[in-house]
Amino acid sequence: MPRLVIDGKTVVAKEGTFLLQAAREAGIDIPTLCEHPAVEPYGGCRMCLVDVTRPEWDGWSKMVVSCLFPVEDGIIVSTKSERVMNTRRVVIDLLLARCPNTPLVQKMAAEYGIEKTSYVQNPEPTDCILCGLCTRVCDEMGTSAISSSSRGAGREIAPPFNEPPPDCIGCLACAEICPTGFIKYETSNSKRVIWNKEFEMLRCPTCGRGHITKAQAAWHDGKVPGRYFEQCDACKRKAQAAMAVTLMGGSQIR
Ligand code: SF4
Ligand code: FES
Numbered sequence: 001m002p003r004l005v006i007d008g009k010t011v012v013a014k015e016g017t018f019l020l021q022a023a024r025e026a027g028i029d030i031p032t033l034c035e036h037p038a039v040e041p042y043g044g045c046r047m048c049l050v051d052v053t054r055p056e057w058d059g060w061s062k063m064v065v066s067c068l069f070p071v072e073d074g075i076i077v078s079t080k081s082e083r084v085m086n087t088r089r090v091v092i093d094l095l096l097a098r099c100p101n102t103p104l105v106q107k108m109a110a111e112y113g114i115e116k117t118s119y120v121q122n123p124e125p126t127d128c129i130l131c132g133l134c135t136r137v138c139d140e141m142g143t144s145a146i147s148s149s150s151r152g153a154g155r156e157i158a159p160p161f162n163e164p165p166p167d168c169i170g171c172l173a174c175a176e177i178c179p180t181g182f183i184k185y186e187t188s189n190s191k192r193v194i195w196n197k198e199f200e201m202l203r204c205p206t207c208g209r210g211h212i213t214k215a216q217a218a219w220h221d222g223k224v225p226g227r228y229f230e231q232c233d234a235c236k237r238k239a240q241a242a243m244a245v246t247l248m249g250g251s252q253i254r
């Protein structure tokens with residue numbers, strides 16, 4: 001297994017893991033904005049940059065994104081070198097210009113001692129930090145209903161032509177993974193609205209709660225056994241627990 005040094009600590013990492021994961025498993029924190037265990041790493045935000053060197057490199061080092069850099073035996077990693085910290089400050093400074101009112105960005109800026117952006121502030125502040133988590137989770141679901149559009153300061157996440165996206169199934173994966181709460185939706189027992197698209201809800205026959213959109217249930221049809229989605233998760237768990245108690249000869253859960 002690769003043996004490396006991170007911030008002076010010797011770490012034995014699992015073969016095939018990335019530096020970010022090895023550092024986390026060793027209790028060393030590296031900031032991230034575009035990484036999430038539900039999606040493949042993408043290397044977009046640059047917050048997880050670290051310095052990597054080797055004894056035979058004679059003091060030379062390179063900056064790499066730790067979420068995409070595979071661990072190697074013998075490397076020496078610094079997660080807080082001066083140039084790493086300076087680069088992260090530039091990333092946050094730029095983000096603060098784009099998203100000056102976003103609590104997550106404000107918190108990170110405060111952590112890095114940035115009170116005010118040194119760039120021209122976005123005249124139309126947004127909470128979208130362009131981490132790409134929403135589009136990636138949507139792609140990994142297999143629906144690819146949303147994407148990024150435009151370039152530069154005007155880049156945004158939106159459905160095609162800003163119309164209700166035909167491929168969206170209302171699963172809320174994008175809204176739930178979004179770290180800033182940019183993606184808004186409304187949901188009730190009867191209907192859900194996201195990306196200006198309205199969905200009818202499938203109600204649990206046991207408790208009556210609208211727990212999934214009919215479009216999502218239809219999309220999963222054939223991929224999961226039988227009528228899996230009819231009953232909500234809470235009622236399924238309750239029924240399973242009651243069955244387990246019955247099988248063990250105990251009293252039913254009510
Ligand atoms: S909408 Fe949210 S998840 Fe999507 S890119 Fe923007 S901040 Fe990231
Ligand atoms: S977390 Fe690695 S580049 Fe964003």
